[in-house]
Amino acid sequence: MHNMMKYLMMILYCFLISTAVSLFGVFILQTMKVMGTADTDFINLPYGIAVGFNICLAFGTLPVLFNLNNTVKFSPLMSALSFFLLPxxxxxxxxxLMWDEPWPGILFAFPYLSVLMIFFMRFRRGQHLKQYNQ
Known part of the structure; x- marks a missing residue:
């Protein structure tokens, strides 16, 4: 149960950090008049899209719970697939879906995938140390 909470907290931290970075990025882009320059009711839509995109990526990271199985946990390939395949x-x-303008998808995904990569490297380093000490 303790390990499951560790993985769920990792997903929550990824979501919170990447959402904060995405919202800050949208704010900067709107301040620089790069996006959301129209005076309509949809001027704040990029904020909602950023949060929604990070929610989808957080749910896509739930296969990280496969690392509760020792076969997946100690295999670098299987562990990486559980972290990154679905996201x-x-x-x-x-x-x-956004083939005509792919930059919003890349800009909204980059913070989440970066934070997830940091957590994955910390996780693998911890697994490597556990294997070394055994």
């Missing part, structure tokens, strides 16, 4: 598929799917 990368979601990012590729969003890029295909």
């Amino acid at each position: 990368m598929i979601l990012v590729l799917f969003s890029l295909l």
Whole structure:
């Protein structure tokens, strides 16, 4: 149960950090008049899209719970797939949906995938140390 909470907290931290970075990025882009320059009711839509995109990526990271199984946990390939396969598929799917202007999908996915990569490297380093000490 303790390990499951550790993985769920990792997903929550990824979501919170990447959402804060995405919202700050949208704020900067709107301040620089790069996006959301029209005076309509949809001027704040990029904020909602950023939060929604990060929610989808957070749900896509739930396969990280497969690391509760020792076979997946100690295999670097299986562990990496459990961390990144579904989020990368979601990012590729969003890029295909936005084929005419892919930059919003890349800009909204980059913070989440960066934070997830940091957590994955910390996780693998911890697994490597556990294997070394055994």
